[in-house]
Amino acid sequence: MKPAAIWRTAFLGALVALLEVLCLTGRIDKLTMQPPHQIIIDLLRMLSAGTLNLAILKTLANSFLAFGLAMVTGTAAALVLHRLRAVRDALDPLFATYYAIPVFAFYPLLIILFGLGDTPEIFIGFMLAVVAVIVSVLSGIDRIPRVLLKTARVHQLSTWETARRVTLPCIAPYILTGAKLALAYALIGVIGAEFIMSSSGMGYEISFAYMNFDNATMYPLILLIVLASVGINMVLGRWERLLMVRRGLA
Amino acid sequence: MKTSSLDRLRNGLVLLLVLTGLWQVLYWCVGDVALRSPLETFGYTAYLLGSARFWPNLVETAQAFGLALVISVVMGLAIGFTLGLSRIANAVFEPVLVSSYAIPKITLYPILLLMFGLGMSAKVAFGVIHGVIPIALFTTDAVRHIRPVFLKTGRTMGLSPLEMAWRILLPAAMPEIFAGLRVGFSLTLIGTLLGEMFASQRGIGYLLMNAIGLHNVDLIMSLTFMLTLFAGAASVILLAINRRMQQRT
Amino acid sequence: MSPAGRPQVSLRQVEKVFTPPGRKGASVQALGPLDLELFNGEFFAVVGPSGCGKTTLLELVAGLSVATSGDVEFEGRPIAGKILQGVGVVFQEDASFPWLTVTDNIGFGLGKLRLSAEERRDRVESALAMMGLTAFAHSYPAQLSGGMRQRVCIARTLVMQPRLILLDEPFGALDQQTRLLMGDELLNLWRKTGATVFLITHALDEAAMLADRIGVMSARPGCIIDVVETGWPKDRDSRIVQEDRFGTITARLWRSLRAESMRAIGYQGVKA
Numbered sequence: 001m002k003p004a005a006i007w008r009t010a011f012l013g014a015l016v017a018l019l020e021v022l023c024l025t026g027r028i029d030k031l032t033m034q035p036p037h038q039i040i041i042d043l044l045r046m047l048s049a050g051t052l053n054l055a056i057l058k059t060l061a062n063s064f065l066a067f068g069l070a071m072v073t074g075t076a077a078a079l080v081l082h083r084l085r086a087v088r089d090a091l092d093p094l095f096a097t098y099y100a101i102p103v104f105a106f107y108p109l110l111i112i113l114f115g116l117g118d119t120p121e122i123f124i125g126f127m128l129a130v131v132a133v134i135v136s137v138l139s140g141i142d143r144i145p146r147v148l149l150k151t152a153r154v155h156q157l158s159t160w161e162t163a164r165r166v167t168l169p170c171i172a173p174y175i176l177t178g179a180k181l182a183l184a185y186a187l188i189g190v191i192g193a194e195f196i197m198s199s200s201g202m203g204y205e206i207s208f209a210y211m212n213f214d215n216a217t218m219y220p221l222i223l224l225i226v227l228a229s230v231g232i233n234m235v236l237g238r239w240e241r242l243l244m245v246r247r248g249l250a
Numbered sequence: 251m252k253t254s255s256l257d258r259l260r261n262g263l264v265l266l267l268v269l270t271g272l273w274q275v276l277y278w279c280v281g282d283v284a285l286r287s288p289l290e291t292f293g294y295t296a297y298l299l300g301s302a303r304f305w306p307n308l309v310e311t312a313q314a315f316g317l318a319l320v321i322s323v324v325m326g327l328a329i330g331f332t333l334g335l336s337r338i339a340n341a342v343f344e345p346v347l348v349s350s351y352a353i354p355k356i357t358l359y360p361i362l363l364l365m366f367g368l369g370m371s372a373k374v375a376f377g378v379i380h381g382v383i384p385i386a387l388f389t390t391d392a393v394r395h396i397r398p399v400f401l402k403t404g405r406t407m408g409l410s411p412l413e414m415a416w417r418i419l420l421p422a423a424m425p426e427i428f429a430g431l432r433v434g435f436s437l438t439l440i441g442t443l444l445g446e447m448f449a450s451q452r453g454i455g456y457l458l459m460n461a462i463g464l465h466n467v468d469l470i471m472s473l474t475f476m477l478t479l480f481a482g483a484a485s486v487i488l489l490a491i492n493r494r495m496q497q498r499t
Numbered sequence: 500m501s502p503a504g505r506p507q508v509s510l511r512q513v514e515k516v517f518t519p520p521g522r523k524g525a526s527v528q529a530l531g532p533l534d535l536e537l538f539n540g541e542f543f544a545v546v547g548p549s550g551c552g553k554t555t556l557l558e559l560v561a562g563l564s565v566a567t568s569g570d571v572e573f574e575g576r577p578i579a580g581k582i583l584q585g586v587g588v589v590f591q592e593d594a595s596f597p598w599l600t601v602t603d604n605i606g607f608g609l610g611k612l613r614l615s616a617e618e619r620r621d622r623v624e625s626a627l628a629m630m631g632l633t634a635f636a637h638s639y640p641a642q643l644s645g646g647m648r649q650r651v652c653i654a655r656t657l658v659m660q661p662r663l664i665l666l667d668e669p670f671g672a673l674d675q676q677t678r679l680l681m682g683d684e685l686l687n688l689w690r691k692t693g694a695t696v697f698l699i700t701h702a703l704d705e706a707a708m709l710a711d712r713i714g715v716m717s718a719r720p721g722c723i724i725d726v727v728e729t730g731w732p733k734d735r736d737s738r739i740v741q742e743d744r745f746g747t748i749t750a751r752l753w754r755s756l757r758a759e760s761m762r763a764i765g766y767q768g769v770k771a
Binding site: 004092222225237 | 342351365473
């Protein structure tokens with residue numbers, strides 16, 4: 001391990017230890033937070049008991065579905081938008097504003113459109129995630145060196161082959177950047193929607209546990225979401241870094 | 251290809267018209283159950299602006315947002331400059347920052363509620379945890395990528411560290427830092443609103459959450475319309491300033 | 500070598516006019532009218548002042564852009580913005596694909612040719628060997644120097660076994676010593692492959708050392724104003740720069756070019 005990684009681990013370890021001490025000595029009372037070791041024990045107990053596995057599975061599956069849809073649609077939309085200069089120029093201010101708009105306000109509308117079920121939740125996650133993908137992929141396409149596209153023409157590649165063999169591999173790091181954001185946004189969308197109006201899923205379970213002062217359920221669920229999002233983000237980040245290093249960009 | 255500011259203005263107007271058109275079409279398709287037409291929304295917005303119960307909530311939100319923004323900017327810049335100038339601090343802490351950017355912070359609202367209680371501080375904290383990270387990350391990057399020759403020039407002229415920061419670091423990194431502030435502005439706003447939706451009993455976010463719960467479509471539409479308009483106008487202005495800065499460098 | 504027989508490439512009364520979209524009045528004549536013939540197996544270089552349309556000329560022959568008027572033919576077939584089989588192009592900018600290894604870069608175009616796996620491997624391996632890249636077969640371009648990356652691009656063209664190789668200032672981004680050595684390599688592979696080489700360059704010494712014939716272009720709109728025959732033996736390398744003839748050729752090129760270069764610079768706002 002590199003020295004920086006050791007320091008980082010030590011820092012995070014110290015932070016957890018501090019929390020542990022504060023909780024054990026009662027400086028943070030039990031109603032506010034459980035000591036970290038207790039959260040981990042609760043998490044393991046919760047997972048092995050399996051009572052909430054269905055809720056966990058539902059939320060994760062919906063988030064991944066929203067994420068996947070956003071990746072495919074967003075990348076395709078960016079490839080098309082890049083060719084439609086005028087449309088893109090017109091949409092630019094929308095993209096710049098998008099993440100300040102409270103997309104959750106549209107949730108009731110979506111419930112009426114799609115009924116109370118998984119669809120409006122997935123749709124919210126998708127709506128939040130897709131713009132991050134479009135913006136990242138567009139900035140990737142803007143940065144493709146012209147000479148590479150000329151090379152594709154010299155090799156007589158069709159439009160489809162050019163996309164598959166030149167454009168997509170060239171923008172791969174940007175797609176991964178988009179993927180990291182899209183994953184976070186898909187989770188925010190799905191879990192947020194479950195907070196607002198839902199009868200199942202991790203978001204629902206967390207707010208239910210919160211109302212009932214059930215910290216033994218609430219904290220493990222939050223920890224699980226944090227671990228899952230940070231874990232997947234780190235994997236994508238590693239991958240992104242590998243590509244950048246290979247290209248001499250990092 | 252360069253787009254002139256006149257073209258941009260035209261693009262913005264076209265976008266507004268198209269969106270309003272789509273809204274109207276959607277209204278025709280969906281009907282009164284879930285939507286109001288643009289015209290009805292404008293009308294209700296005017297009524298809302300004239301009503302007494304709206305303004306205290308707006309003031310509440312403005313205060314929370316303003317406070318959250320100030321804290322986000324100050325903390326973000328401090329973290330950014332520290333990580334940008336110190337190689338070691340950067341190597342140790344930047345991955346932590348990047349990872350925490352990925353956490354869906356909305357899940358943390360119960361913890362913030364338990365820590366701060368229902369009220370002002372909880373929603374300010376919610377705004378700050380959304381806004382501070384992008385500002386810190388952009389600033390770190392900006393400071394780290396200042397051309398070394400600028401720093402060398404400063405050193406050969408015998409500038410003190412403070413002069414160095416004020417006369418070289420800040421102006422050189424400003425366009426990039428400002429881009430971070432722009433993103434931070436949006437995210438602090440949405441964070442504050444989410445905080446109000448889940449962790450408050452006052453403010454625009456609370457009104458919105460309440461309207462969702464009571465299925466008050468008029469109110470939902472009006473509030474969303476106003477928030478979008480405000481966020482849109484602010485980000486267009488900030489974007490224009492940012493563009494002007496980047497043109498200079 | 501004296502040109503004889505049917506030309507491999509011929510350009511007759513070719514013109515290229517650029518018109519910015521939506522602004523008919525602001526069009527710029529970049530090229531021509533221009534006539535040019537290239538013969539099988541010769542090494543032809545084009546020199547000219549900056550902005551004279553050298554790259555435009557190459558792109559017309561490559562089929563990357565279409566002439567506004569006039570005929571461009573390769574082996575008797577018209578090139579009208581179509582890339583023809585048997586033509587390879589090497590660009591000035593680094594065109595190696597950063598996500599592919601050297602081997603995969605070189606084999607990039609072979610999928611189109613329906614070769615056996617064995618033939619494919621043989622071609623890539625001999626191109627690797629010819630360009631001195633065998634030791635770097637599994638490296639990524641980012642691990643190589645600029646000169647090595649340009650070798651990768653040349654090798655990627657070579658495996659297609661082109662009968663005509665177009666090079667657009669391929670050594671423009673390299674330092675002087677590397678350029679001389681790359682020039683030797685280019686002469687070497689020209690001899691080995693027997694392909695026609697069409698080299699665009701702004702460096703008079705590079706043209707004088709490498710080419711059989713050198714076309715001198717005027718300032719914009721670019722036309723061929725002089726064709727110089729160097730008369731070098733086929734078996735030559737960069738050491739010919741010490742011969743008297745090298746100086747004579749370079750001097751003649753500069754005589755034709757000086758006024759044009761001044762026009763080109765004056766065009767950009769400096770009084771000659």
